[in-house]
Amino acid sequence: MQLKFYGGAQEVGRSAILMKDDRSLLFDFGVKLDHRMEFPVGSPKADALIVSHAHLDHSGFSPGLYNENLIPSFGTQPTLRLSNLLLDDSLGIAKKEHAKPQFSKRQLKEFINRYISMDYHHVTHFGNFDIEFFDAGHICGSSITLVERTQAKDYRRIAYTGDFKLSPQLLHKGAEIVKSDVLIIESTYATREHQDRKKVVKDFIDGVKRVVDNGGTALVPAFAVGRSQELLALLYQHDLAQYTFFDGMAKDATQIVLNSPSYVANYDLLAKAARNVNWITERDERKEALNGPSVILTTGGMLHGGPVLDYITKLGPNSEIFLTGYQQEGTNGKTLMEDGTIMIQGAKHRIPQPVSFNDFSAHAGMSDLFEYVKKSDPKAVVCVHGDEENTISLAKALKEEGFAAYAPKIGDAIRFD
Ligand SMILES: [Zn+2]
Numbered sequence: 001m002q003l004k005f006y007g008g009a010q011e012v013g014r015s016a017i018l019m020k021d022d023r024s025l026l027f028d029f030g031v032k033l034d035h036r037m038e039f040p041v042g043s044p045k046a047d048a049l050i051v052s053h054a055h056l057d058h059s060g061f062s063p064g065l066y067n068e069n070l071i072p073s074f075g076t077q078p079t080l081r082l083s084n085l086l087l088d089d090s091l092g093i094a095k096k097e098h099a100k101p102q103f104s105k106r107q108l109k110e111f112i113n114r115y116i117s118m119d120y121h122h123v124t125h126f127g128n129f130d131i132e133f134f135d136a137g138h139i140c141g142s143s144i145t146l147v148e149r150t151q152a153k154d155y156r157r158i159a160y161t162g163d164f165k166l167s168p169q170l171l172h173k174g175a176e177i178v179k180s181d182v183l184i185i186e187s188t189y190a191t192r193e194h195q196d197r198k199k200v201v202k203d204f205i206d207g208v209k210r211v212v213d214n215g216g217t218a219l220v221p222a223f224a225v226g227r228s229q230e231l232l233a234l235l236y237q238h239d240l241a242q243y244t245f246f247d248g249m250a251k252d253a254t255q256i257v258l259n260s261p262s263y264v265a266n267y268d269l270l271a272k273a274a275r276n277v278n279w280i281t282e283r284d285e286r287k288e289a290l291n292g293p294s295v296i297l298t299t300g301g302m303l304h305g306g307p308v309l310d311y312i313t314k315l316g317p318n319s320e321i322f323l324t325g326y327q328q329e330g331t332n333g334k335t336l337m338e339d340g341t342i343m344i345q346g347a348k349h350r351i352p353q354p355v356s357f358n359d360f361s362a363h364a365g366m367s368d369l370f371e372y373v374k375k376s377d378p379k380a381v382v383c384v385h386g387d388e389e390n391t392i393s394l395a396k397a398l399k400e401e402g403f404a405a406y407a408p409k410i411g412d413a414i415r416f417d
């Protein structure tokens with residue numbers, strides 16, 4: 001058996017790992033969204049695709065595989081629906097920016113048509129593989145994949161974590177532990193611990209309440225899939241629903257999540273939250289939302305587009321901005337944090353309102369990664385989905401603990417015999 005890395009190796013983005021055995025399985029086929037869109041390097045020959053979850057760094061180039069080879073892809077039902085939403089939206093953005101679309105509508109349709117939905121804990125046979133998904137606790141439908149090589153004597157169980165979170169979130173239980181012989185693990189935060197979640201929640205809610213009490217607008221930019229639903233439930237839980245306006249693609253994502261009750265912990269909380277906040281359906285209603293006291297929860301999370309850009313230049317007195325997720329280099333979110341400016345359609349805007357960063361990460365922190373490896377108890381660990389520093393340092397620390405550990409680069413292959 002061999003693992004070959006086409007992307008997501010010593011970097012975050014464009015995850016693409018091929019497992020070659022009697023048949024070849026591709027774990028994810030994503031894009032990297034830096035200053036421009038980047039794709040996996042090379043063309044893996046896969047017999048099937050596994051989609052770990054809907055985020056575009058994992059699903060974003062899946063339709064690009066659908067040329068002559070119409071292979072099946074496996075994932076959960078919410079992953080299919082949420083991927084479809086995000087992929088369709090990314091085609092729309094390309095069109096708006098007059099950029100060449102990264103795949104055609106036909107390819108997207110072929111991908112969707114050949115997608116086989118599998119629930120957690122349901123085993124599917126594919127050649128000599130038994131494939132099973134487990135809850136990754138990252139976003140709705142996210143999975144940890146276990147592939148059992150039924151004919152193999154050694155290295156029988158290959159587990160791929162995708163993105164995961166070990167501790168529970170409001171709408172998701174913590175990731176399930178999967179025993180493995182080879183563990184391919186994400187390393188996003190391999191050198192950092194997250195802030196205590198209770199403190200993050202308290203600081204965020206205290207801040208939002210302060211703004212509301214002063215009659216201002218709390219502008220909360222959030223990623224459409226995952227973070228928006230989590231924050232929606234959180235705002236409702238803290239009696240802020242009546243002040244909250246909900247806008248952008250996050251609304252469509254929330255509808256999909258609401259249609260996937262078995263993939264949501266605390267489903268009732270989300271359902272009640274969705275019923276009690278104010279959904280923005282017309283552009284005109286945005287004016288009302290800007291009349292404080294109010295909370296505006298909207299996309300995009302890194303201020304690269306979406307209604308948030310419409311709101312941010314029109315905020316009234318006593319308003320504040322609450323960033324709620326990772327801000328990539330080169331995005332408006334990052335420049336806003338650094339020097340209080342953003343770019344909208346080529347024009348620089350200075351944003352005078354106070355900005356805070358709230359670490360609502362849906363990834364495992366440093367000690368969680370070690371805990372997961374120890375409990376999964378593999379012979380070999382492959383560290384991916386982290387920058388050079390994080391993947392190399394995780395592999396090094398695991399070697400010191402007696403595991404065979406690797407931090408491959410793009411183009412590398414590792415054999416397990
Ligand atoms: Zn993700």
Ligand SMILES: [Zn+2]
Nearest residue numbers: 055057058163
């Ligand atoms: Zn990811």
